[in-house]
Amino acid sequence: MYFWDKHKTITSYYELLSSRICDQYGLTQMEYDILMFLHNNPQHNTAAEIVKIRKSTKSHVSTSLKKLENKGFIERIQSEDNKKHIEIVLLDKAELIVEAGINVQKQFAQNVLSGLTEEETHMCIKVFNKICNNAEEYLRKYKERNERE
Missing domain, CATH: 1.10.10.10 (Winged helix-like DNA-binding domain superfamily/Winged helix DNA-binding domain)
Structure with missing residues (x-):
């Protein structure tokens, strides 16, 4: 991947x-x-x-x-x-x-971060945080599902 x-x-x-x-x-x-x-x-x-x-x-x-x-x-x-x-x-x-x-x-x-503008840096951080939050949410759901089984 x-x-x-x-x-x-x-x-x-x-x-x-x-x-x-x-x-x-x-x-x-x-x-x-x-x-x-x-x-x-x-x-x-x-x-x-x-x-x-x-x-x-x-x-x-x-x-x-x-x-x-x-x-x-x-x-x-x-x-x-x-x-x-x-x-x-x-x-x-x-x-x-x-x-x-x-x-x-x-x-x-x-x-x-070399070569990135300040705006690009902020955008990278924003996108990366969204990706991490998505992964956290799916980890939480997976854990909850396994605890019920």
Whole structure:
């Protein structure tokens, strides 16, 4: 499928850019992605939210969080009110990785949007959001249908 193949090309390019950071700090792509996700989405700071929003598997997220914690990049803080609610906080040690990651994300966006006008960029974002929303809706319907069966 054309869209899927092109999506893989974009993802591969992003992973190529971020691989330097992963190599430098001994991170897997998943670990790096989680650090950047937590930085870019501080309001979604639980393992469950990472799994839900990033569409990752629980086991991969859990393993990556454990490694990040062992490396001193994150801390898990258990809620006093709800023992099952554990927030994930970036630690100062992750700051250099996040700064490098922000630069990679800026370079990535600049490169993949190169040659597009501001209007074309906004149109791409609008169309991409519609595609993602459609996929989300069909995933939700599929899940609901399977839960009834």
